[in-house]
């Protein structure tokens with residue numbers, strides 16, 4: 001008896017998001033190492049100067 005292969009179903013929105021993320025990774029993969037960035041900004045928010053110590057300041061100007 002032949003068994004049918006189970007198909008993974010994606011919604012249109014899931015496919016669109018996956019494609020967008022894949023293209024973003026190709027076009028702009030971002031820095032491989034952000035250690036130098038933390039050092040440059042002395043672990044402070046570049047906009048308001050709040051000490052971040054490994055997190056974002058939570059204000060509206062934080063990155064997506």
Ligand SMILES: [Zn+2]
Pocket residue numbers: 045046047048049050057058059061
């Ligand atoms: Zn800030």
